[in-house]
Amino acid sequence: LTLLKDVADHAGVSTATISRVLNGTGFVSDALRERVLAAVEDLNYTPNGVARSMAQSRTLTLALVVPDITNPFFTAVARGAEDAAQESGYSLIFCNTDQSPEKEQLYLRVLREKRVDGVLLAVSGREVHHIQRLVAAGMKIVLIDRDVPELNLPSVCVDNQGAVETATRYLIDRGHSRIGFMTGNLEVASAQERLDGYLAALAHAGIARDPALIVSGNFTQHGGHQAGLSLYRLPAPPTAIVSSNNEMTTGLLIALRECGRSVPYDVSLISFDDLPYFSLLEHPLTVVAQPMYEVGRRACQLLLHVLTEGTPASVASAVRLPVEFIARESCRSI
Amino acid sequence: LTLLKDVADHAGVSTATISRVLNGTGFVSDALRERVLAAVEDLNYTPNGVARSMAQSRTLTLALVVPDITNPFFTAVARGAEDAAQESGYSLIFCNTDQSPEKEQLYLRVLREKRVDGVLLAVSGREVHHIQRLVAAGMKIVLIDRDVPELNLPSVCVDNQGAVETATRYLIDRGHSRIGFMTGNLEVASAQERLDGYLAALAHAGIARDPALIVSGNFTQHGGHQAGLSLYRLPAPPTAIVSSNNEMTTGLLIALRECGRSVPYDVSLISFDDLPYFSLLEHPLTVVAQPMYEVGRRACQLLLHVLTEGTPASVASAVRLPVEFIARESCRSI
């Protein structure tokens, strides 16, 4: 393996000079620059990034910590983040916490040891002491999907409450009053905000909330499946359902099929998140679509900004991206 | 920030001793060990992984290079790989090449600079000189999804040809002879192998191959959509179609909907890859399911094995995982 020193010898200059032309830092005469470049070429030299990171104390590496990358929402977020990272010369490590605070803590510790320059984090619980400590220790973090106000960190989320309020009102406007709601893990802010949107819409319409109609699918397909089934063990199932994310919607659709209930005849349905296949169903789903890719991209850009320009005023850095309500054919008036 | 030296001072021992107890290497008396551990605790010391990597010349970091992580196949592969990596204390960087050889080359160069310990690679083209050079330079690589025999690298793929042959024969057995085939990018081995399976089945049944029925969807949803439409501009469209991957199947389903053709009445359909939603369609799709998660997991384990035990005999390391044919309701006899 050829080292900086080898190139220096080959070109008859000091390692400092090589370093300067390779990094475009400091002044180097054209004559030397040419000789250096030629030597680098001749020896097919590849700098050792670890040594460079050591000397510069930066790794050009970021991390993305999410519950599960196979959740299509986080997959798209990951792609957006990686694109932004790559454009700026950064690499991205990804970590799956499975919504386990312990796993999150473990990953964060490793990432700190690795001295990643920053991390994009979708927190997995309410307990955020360990995060606070890391931030105090200088770790740069941008929150995604779930804000945690007390952390006062930059974040990129969407208008969860407004979105679900719109969706719920849409159903109310079509005569529904027994509207089921499938929540995610209420430990995370986005789940709570979506529930709040549902409750706000009911309150606004003067509809009494029925606890039996609010079920938790834990943001997973399996959970959505189970919660969906439980809704149909009710003496009086809902005439419409709002699901808090794509995974639960898939699970719910499986449950509906098993119960022999069809959308929209037996039940109207609106999903948070849009997926390609939602349009392929016999009756395409009405959804609230998040800009998934953009969430990842913006969050990564924000993190990069924090790294180069320092943390922005907190007011300016709590980004809320807009969602889009897309009416298709899964709701009917009653 | 506290350094090894600080801990050493605090405990009144040398840095060497701290290093030894932290790494569990070398012998250290219980007395000292205790003092060291206490000091580490007191100072809340986190070792600097970059310095450690420098000294040990290993980064405990791997990379996963795929065309696009949002392709559900690669998403699952990524999850499998990350799980395996995490279990062994490794981190995983992910890279999206968009099937561009240039991007692949760029990523590989960066990964080499970063001194990742190994990479899981789904090659994006036929040109593999740059890969050969990296291997010669000592880079540890395990191929996934697409083997490249001339590279003679360990690999984890599936039995593409056999799987498609089975699927095609299934249609032939049901009386189909005008069977359309949607291929992926034929630059990659898996696409070619799947096409070979289709051709073998036709040949075996004595059915003449009709070039017009073989269209390319480039492994993408958009490509599948376009290719699907083109099939219905034919004077005599096929009575059945085999699609080479999940993305193209989604695109094809969109095309069929646009053309007003329904599965299985107007056309029988078999997809390579299974997705949760395939079972939710009005007529659940018959598929050839790959063990996606397992491909990633096994590949990563194989890579880890290469790192610790050295490269195994090539014969043993060209893994071909079995696929599963799942008959559902998207094919009818004619």
Place this chain on the structure above:
DNA sequence: CTGAAAGCGCTTACAG
């Protein structure tokens, strides 16, 4: 069992 010291391969003040 323990420590002093060299070494990992770069970058960057500091001189000149």
Place this chain on the structure above:
DNA sequence: CTGAAAGCGCTTACAG
């Protein structure tokens, strides 16, 4: 504009 040298924070022969 260029180089000698210190420094980044660990690990690991080498002595003892």
